[in-house]
Amino acid sequence: MSSVITVEQLSRSFRLKGRNSRTITAVDHISFQVQQGELFGFLGPNGAGKSTTIAMLTTLLLPSSGTATVAGFDIQQQRDQVRKKIGIIFQETTLDHKLTAYENLNFHGVLYGINRITRRQRITELLAMVELSDRAHSIVQEFSGGMKRRLEIARGLLHLPEILFLDEPTLGLDPQTREHIWRYIDKIRQTRSMTIFLTTHYLDEVENCNRVAIIDGGKIIALDQPSTLKTRYQVNTMNQVFLEATGHGIREDELL
Amino acid sequence: MKAYLAVIWVLWRRDLLHYWRNRVRAIVGLTMPMLWLFIFGGGMSSSLSQGNTSLIDGISYVQFIFPGVIAMSLIFNAIFSALDTVKDKEFGFLKEILVAPVPRSTIVFGRSLGAASTAAIQATLILILGPFIGVHLTPVMIMLLLPAIWLVALALASIGIVLTALFDNQEGFQFVVNFVNMPMFFLSGALFPLGQLPSWMETVVRLNPASYAVDVMRRIVLTQQHIPLDTINRFSFTIFGHNVSAWIDIIILVGFSAVLLTLAARLFSKPK
Numbered sequence: 001m002s003s004v005i006t007v008e009q010l011s012r013s014f015r016l017k018g019r020n021s022r023t024i025t026a027v028d029h030i031s032f033q034v035q036q037g038e039l040f041g042f043l044g045p046n047g048a049g050k051s052t053t054i055a056m057l058t059t060l061l062l063p064s065s066g067t068a069t070v071a072g073f074d075i076q077q078q079r080d081q082v083r084k085k086i087g088i089i090f091q092e093t094t095l096d097h098k099l100t101a102y103e104n105l106n107f108h109g110v111l112y113g114i115n116r117i118t119r120r121q122r123i124t125e126l127l128a129m130v131e132l133s134d135r136a137h138s139i140v141q142e143f144s145g146g147m148k149r150r151l152e153i154a155r156g157l158l159h160l161p162e163i164l165f166l167d168e169p170t171l172g173l174d175p176q177t178r179e180h181i182w183r184y185i186d187k188i189r190q191t192r193s194m195t196i197f198l199t200t201h202y203l204d205e206v207e208n209c210n211r212v213a214i215i216d217g218g219k220i221i222a223l224d225q226p227s228t229l230k231t232r233y234q235v236n237t238m239n240q241v242f243l244e245a246t247g248h249g250i251r252e253d254e255l256l
Numbered sequence: 257m258k259a260y261l262a263v264i265w266v267l268w269r270r271d272l273l274h275y276w277r278n279r280v281r282a283i284v285g286l287t288m289p290m291l292w293l294f295i296f297g298g299g300m301s302s303s304l305s306q307g308n309t310s311l312i313d314g315i316s317y318v319q320f321i322f323p324g325v326i327a328m329s330l331i332f333n334a335i336f337s338a339l340d341t342v343k344d345k346e347f348g349f350l351k352e353i354l355v356a357p358v359p360r361s362t363i364v365f366g367r368s369l370g371a372a373s374t375a376a377i378q379a380t381l382i383l384i385l386g387p388f389i390g391v392h393l394t395p396v397m398i399m400l401l402l403p404a405i406w407l408v409a410l411a412l413a414s415i416g417i418v419l420t421a422l423f424d425n426q427e428g429f430q431f432v433v434n435f436v437n438m439p440m441f442f443l444s445g446a447l448f449p450l451g452q453l454p455s456w457m458e459t460v461v462r463l464n465p466a467s468y469a470v471d472v473m474r475r476i477v478l479t480q481q482h483i484p485l486d487t488i489n490r491f492s493f494t495i496f497g498h499n500v501s502a503w504i505d506i507i508i509l510v511g512f513s514a515v516l517l518t519l520a521a522r523l524f525s526k527p528k
């Protein structure tokens with residue numbers, strides 16, 4: 001197995017403005033590797049630095065220090081090559097609410113240079129997969145939260161990325177929709193050897209991960225297979241592992 | 257290159273779709289120009305024409321401000337539609353574009369073309385009001401005005417896109433836009449002739465891109481109405497001691513757009 005994401009001593013700090021003006025370190029010298037085809041769980045309490053890490057790996061944010069390669073390309077020097085290889089579902093929705101589902105997907109397809117015939121064919125397939133075919137020409141504004149999320153998953157897959165970043169893909173969804181979304185994700189993983197980098201607060205979802213990293217206060221405090229982690233903390237679920245590793249206090253209060 | 261143009265096209269099309277889906281706004285957008293023309297222009301025309309019937313040499317005040325009102329509509333719509341990009345930033349859609357393997361300059365060109373098109377369509381609608389205030393629209397006038405409207409729209413949209421690169425939230429953007437738009441409109445010659453201004457004001461007029469916008473459109477409208485060049489020049493201003501002309505206006509507007517679009521492309525390309 002070869003690693004498709006290699007992170008070395010990656011850090012990012014922010015200057016807070018206003019009355020609480022100071023510098024905070026959101027990501028603090030983290031290092032890890034993700035293997036080809038892996039389902040990699042990236043866990044941590046609110047404000048731990050998960051989204052900031054994803055923003056750096058997806059070229060949207062420059063690191064303050066450290067380096068990383070994604071699909072073999074440097075995230076600072078070879079941004080366009082990285083961008084071609086990745087797909088991302090952001091934590092907050094990034095659909096155009098004034099366009100239809102189809103138009104959102106078509107827009108995405110053009111951005112990634114997919115030709116018209118392939119575009120049309122894949123859009124039809126993906127809309128069927130996320131069960132939105134009958135709403136293809138509805139304005140996204142009229143969609144429920146679950147429908148929007150499914151559409152975003154379809155969009156993230158449209159250009160056949162090698163690595164898919166999922167930042168809380170099932171946030172705010174009911175158990176049925178979550179189950180559906182996981183069924184799509186499993187289907188994709190079976191048909192294509194796609195690497196998935198996942199963050200979530202629903203810890204039952206990470207039981208199936210190949211490996212899980214836990215980040216807290218910008219630092220990685222654990223990284224292993226779920227079974228190994230459970231043995232180490234002598235517990236039965238990933239939920240318990242999480243609480244054992246990160247403690248029971250609300251971490252964000254300490255940061256502020 | 258083909259892919260580059262496809263991305264610009266799809267961004268452009270998105271703006272037109274938004275405009276089309278919100279076409280009530282297009283109708284509502286006509287009320288402002290109507291107020292300026294019929295109420296403000298009509299009122300000023302009648303009070304200025306005690307005795308003789310026109311401002312100068314056969315033009316009523318309302319005919320005088322007609323090109324100015326078109327320019328006003330362009331100033332407000334072209335700069336303001338940049339607000340959509342600020343909203344894209346705020347509501348996240350911009351990330352969808354930024355994470356894609358496309359050069360940042362496509363965003364700048366796609367969005368400014370979109371903003372320019374919708375503003376130009378809106379301004380073109382105002383032409384329909386011309387006959388009601390005694391502006392006789394000829395085919396030649398329309399054929400000259402349409403490209404002028406587009407050029408002016410692009411120049412003003414490029415101001416908007418530079419501003420969007422600088423602001424992350426709607427409040428800040430709106431504050432600055434209001435702060436920019438009003439003086440730009442008042443100091444453009446849209447509402448009064450520029451011939452007899454105090455010199456500090458004339459300096460500001462020369463630095464104001466909207467002055468060239470008003471001037472080029474007024475020159476087209478009045479020339480086509482057979483108003484002598486001398487009269488038109490009296491409404492206008494001078495640079496380096498020379499009367500401006502439609503060609504000077506065009507060159508300045510093209511140059512201005514090029515500089516601002518390049519600047520915007522630079523600003524958007526700078527990684528965070």
Ligand SMILES: Nc1ncnc2c1ncn2[C@@H]1O[C@H](COP(=O)(O)OP(=O)(O)OP(=O)(O)O)[C@@H](O)[C@H]1O
Pocket residue numbers: 014015016024025026044045046047048049050051052053091255
């Ligand atoms: N643009 C920014 N400006 C200032 N501070 C920021 C910015 N983005 C993130 N931060 C700070 O960095 C820290 C990490 O934020 P991040 O969004 O990465 O957390 P997270 O692990 O994704 O949390 P959550 O589970 O709540 O999504 C937080 O303290 C946050 O306040």
Ligand SMILES: [Mg+2]
Pocket residue numbers: 050051052091167
């Ligand atoms: Mg997050």
